[in-house]
Amino acid sequence: MGDGSRRISGLATLQDAGPEQIAFVANLSYLKSLNNTRAGAVLLHPEHASECPVDHLELDNPYLGYAHLSRLFDPFLARPTGGIHPTAVVAEDARLGVGVEIGPQAVVESGVELGDEVVIGPGCVVGVNSRIGARSRLHPNVTVCHGVTIGERAILHSNCVIGGDGFGFAHDGKRWHKIAQLGGVVLGDDVEVGSCSSIDRGALDDTIIGNDVKIDSQVQIAHNVHIGDHSALAGCVGIAGSTRVGSNCMLGGGVGLAGHLTICDGVQVTGMSLVTNSIHEPGVYSSGTGAMQNAQWRKNAVRFKQLDDIARRLAKLEKRNQEG
Structure with missing residues (x-):
């Protein structure tokens, strides 16, 4: 939506984009930056179009749109000279x-x-x-x-x-x-x-x-x-x-x-x-444990070594309850 003749020369973030650059909104945490953006245009989902103060392209997957667009500005991907x-x-x-x-x-x-x-x-x-x-x-x-x-x-x-x-x-x-x-x-x-x-x-x-x-x-x-x-x-x-x-x-x-x-x-x-x-x-x-304070980790490490014994004792108690 907006001026279809607008010239875009590069990509940038919502916060840093200028009038000749295009930005995108793929993460809701960046919506707060949308109202103040200086970008020439923005890629965004249709549900956020009403919040955009500049020209914009509405896409169901703005991040995918950004991925395709980024390739147009990558000099390494230019046609080889041979x-x-x-x-x-x-x-x-x-x-x-x-x-x-x-x-x-x-x-x-x-x-x-x-x-x-x-x-x-x-x-x-x-x-x-x-x-x-x-x-x-x-x-x-x-x-x-x-x-x-x-x-x-x-x-x-x-x-x-x-x-x-x-x-x-x-x-x-x-x-x-x-x-x-x-x-x-x-x-x-x-x-x-x-x-x-x-x-x-x-x-x-x-x-x-x-x-x-x-x-x-x-x-x-x-x-x-x-x-x-x-x-x-x-x-x-x-x-x-x-x-x-x-x-x-x-x-x-x-x-x-x-x-x-x-x-x-x-x-x-x-x-x-x-x-x-x-x-x-x-x-x-997943496997492993998340990071924690060392003192807590050391306590847990001791408990890891006790798990087999605890499991055996629990099995005996369950068997006794079933028999009793």
């Missing part, structure tokens, strides 16, 4: 699509296939026989190891490693012996991997990350893990080997999954939880 920097090293047999851009000091090894408009940032390495789908982008210093397949429109942030060796060793009673990791990694379409995250290659079969999976920074995904479509992993999640996570799952920050588990579709695990058993029913799961 071309190979003189300092890049590209194998003669690498196959490059139309409009591929390869930055300074990047290395593209033998047998690599890059789809149309792929961007390989400065200092990246793309290993032997890897494939990267159209319009995918690698930020500076990403390492894609040998035999990795990445789908279309993927975004890999700086210093992530895709396809490093999984943690595989055999012990002879005295020392460890390395197990060669012979599988690869397959990333689906529209996957995003945060900075300094690692996705290990499989020991025999591939590690598989489904379509539209979003992985935050400093996440560790071990060998032979499978993650279903549309799942999201927040920072510092760790998933041990051969665990399968379903589709549309969300793992909060610091969540740990033990190895060889199955997590069904539609599971949410809250932050800092440790999952040691498979989950077969969708829903929200």
Whole structure:
């Protein structure tokens, strides 16, 4: 509603936006700032339109509208200019699509296939026989190891490693012996991997990350893990080997999954939880205790050790009452 010819040049918060910027209201706690905003326009839900003193766009999901709009102002997402920097090293047999851009000091090894408009940032390495789908982008210093397949429109942030060796060793009673990791990694379409995250290659079969999976920074995904479509992993999640996570799952920050588990579709695990058993029913799961004053925590820690004895005594009392 308002002036359809108004020119917008950027995005900002309700508090800081100026006349040539657009803001949004996705959280009711920010409604108090709406009356005083100087924004040129605001994205908001229709139920709040009457409270808006400036031009506005009414959307059932303003936050989703903001997400789409934000991409118009991101210079990194602009169409690549194409071309190979003189300092890049590209194998003669690498196959490059139309409009591929390869930055300074990047290395593209033998047998690599890059789809149309792929961007390989400065200092990246793309290993032997890897494939990267159209319009995918690698930020500076990403390492894609040998035999990795990445789908279309993927975004890999700086210093992530895709396809490093999984943690595989055999012990002879005295020392460890390395197990060669012979599988690869397959990333689906529209996957995003945060900075300094690692996705290990499989020991025999591939590690598989489904379509539209979003992985935050400093996440560790071990060998032979499978993650279903549309799942999201927040920072510092760790998933041990051969665990399968379903589709549309969300793992909060610091969540740990033990190895060889199955997590069904539609599971949410809250932050800092440790999952040691498979989950077969969708829903929200948590573990651990919330922070409290140390004195109270120490008392509770003592009680934790007493729980087994208390349970046994309670069972005896219940049995006695039933018999009496």
